[in-house]
Amino acid sequence: xxxxxxxxxxxxxxxxxxxxxxxxxxxxxxxxxxxxxxxxxxxxxxxxxxxxxxxxxxxxxxxxxxxxxxxxxxxxxxxxxxxxxxxxxxxxxxxxxxxxxxxxxxxxxxxxxxxxxxxxxxxxxxxxxxxxxxxxxxxxxxxxxxxxxxxxxxxxxxxxxxxxxxxxxxxxxxxxxxxxxxxxxxxxxxxxxxxxxxxxxxxxxxxxxxxxxxxxxxxxxxxxxxxxxxxxxxxxxxxxxxxxxxxxxxxxxxxxxxxxxxxxxxxxxxxxxxxxxxxxxxxxxxxxxxxxxxxxxxxxxxxxxxxxxxxxxxxxxxxxxxxxxxxx
Numbered sequence: 001x002x003x004x005x006x007x008x009x010x011x012x013x014x015x016x017x018x019x020x021x022x023x024x025x026x027x028x029x030x031x032x033x034x035x036x037x038x039x040x041x042x043x044x045x046x047x048x049x050x051x052x053x054x055x056x057x058x059x060x061x062x063x064x065x066x067x068x069x070x071x072x073x074x075x076x077x078x079x080x081x082x083x084x085x086x087x088x089x090x091x092x093x094x095x096x097x098x099x100x101x102x103x104x105x106x107x108x109x110x111x112x113x114x115x116x117x118x119x120x121x122x123x124x125x126x127x128x129x130x131x132x133x134x135x136x137x138x139x140x141x142x143x144x145x146x147x148x149x150x151x152x153x154x155x156x157x158x159x160x161x162x163x164x165x166x167x168x169x170x171x172x173x174x175x176x177x178x179x180x181x182x183x184x185x186x187x188x189x190x191x192x193x194x195x196x197x198x199x200x201x202x203x204x205x206x207x208x209x210x211x212x213x214x215x216x217x218x219x220x221x222x223x224x225x226x227x228x229x230x231x232x233x234x235x236x237x238x239x240x241x242x243x244x245x246x247x248x249x250x251x252x253x254x255x256x257x258x259x260x261x262x263x264x265x266x267x268x269x270x271x272x273x274x275x276x277x278x279x280x281x282x283x284x285x286x287x288x289x290x291x292x293x294x295x296x297x298x299x300x301x302x303x304x305x306x307x308x309x310x311x312x313x314x315x316x317x318x319x320x321x322x323x324x325x326x327x328x
Contacts, residue, residue: 002169002264002289004193005270006048007117007147007168012263013289015048015321016041016282017199017275022056025205028137029277038067040279041317042075044286048169050197050273052080052121053102056275059108066113078117078150079106082124092322095123095134103139113114117168118145118170123153123324133164149197154324155184162192172325174198174270175206175236176262176305177228178314190267201263201272201309204229205306208281209255212238225316235310238321240305251297253288256281260288262298290311 002013019025021034027190029037038049049068051060061079068075081102082094095115103118118139120132136148147168150161158170170189174196181196189196202208204223213227228237241255248258256274263272274285307328313320320327 004195004269004271006197007076007078009076009116011048011271012086013271013287014046014159014260014285015050015076015197015271015273016285017273018049018051018060018064019055020275020277020320022171023053024278025193025275025302026218026221028056028059031066033277034063034088037277037279037282038064039283041286042068042071044283046286047075047274048078048271049075050078050199052083052119053106053109054080054083054085054121057085058105061106061109065109068079071109072112077110077112078119078149079110079115080119080121081106082121088314089231090240092122092124092126094120094122094132095127096131096138099132099135103144107144114144114146116146118147119151119169119171120153121151122322123150123157124283129157129161130164133161141295151199152323152325153185154326155188158185158188158323162294165255167194169195169271171199172199173314174201174263174266175201175203175311176259177203177299177307179307180314180325180327183328185325186270190269193269194258195269195271196267197271197273198263199273199275202259202274202285203305206237206241207244207249207255207259212241212267225319226314227312227316228310228314230312236311240309243304244301247297247301251293251294253291254284256284257288257291258293258297258301260285261293262301264289265293265298297301
């Protein structure tokens with residue numbers, strides 16, 4: 001399997017995003033099934049687990065604690081801070097006080113005394129970058145985190161923070177149909193030697209080979225509010241997806257595997273963290289890094305599904321306003 005450097009250690013290039021077991025897409029699995037998924041993933045060689053304090057109101061972190069924290073030394077553990085979803089307290093807060101309190105809460109839920117990588121989940125324009133990074137540095141000095149990263153930050157702000165104290169990772173959405181990182185972040189991370197961690201690399205399930213009727217999504221599924229999954233946009237995008245599925249069949253891979261292989265092919269410092277609720281889907285994703293996909297098929301996928309061919313924005317306007325990454 002392909003391995004790459006992240007937060008100072010060699011890890012499998014396809015990790016596991018841990019949001020889906022607690023929140024966002026469809027109905028979460030039972031606690032028993034979620035625990036079984038995480039244990040299976042670790043047994044299968046997955047050594048990069050990515051969660052956040054807001055996933056299921058902390059449930060994702062708690063499930064990780066129950067499932068695999070007794071094998072703490074076998075994997076890289078990442079979690080996040082900065083997004084508030086607490087009654088009327090909603091928004092972004094990367095003040096030093098909030099970062100410190102959030103970290104302590106995550107450590108308690110995770111049942112560990114340290115995380116390897118701690119992200120600021122979004123950019124907070126209200127707080128000087130040096131102040132936020134300062135809180136991260138103090139957490140590193142206290143042994144609570146091994147390193148820090150940022151998620152959905154612009155190139156300029158990444159450079160500013162990295163100059164205060166070197167960061168270990170930048171996380172952002174990256175897939176065939178979301179190319180915002182190619183406006184600057186991909187080049188910036190390459191220049192600075194920072195690993196880039198791609199979330200939603202299977203286009204929020206659109207390129208997973210199974211979703212064709214968005215009416216089947218549950219009422220609380222986040223995709224119902226995303227323009228690309230709505231009305232005429234989805235009808236247009238579904239035609240692209242049909243062509244993509246045919247390319248995957250030609251490659252003798254699943255659609256998700258082709259989507260992951262494309263993301264990993266973009267640069268040697270790119271990692272992917274697809275999420276899933278099931279062991280069979282995990283097994284497909286985990287195997288993707290070991291597949292050899294013909295370059296011509298990767299190029300055909302690139303030409304078929306990209307920022308120019310996909311219909312609709314990746315986020316509704318209110319959410320997009322919280323994103324710092326460069327936009328088309």
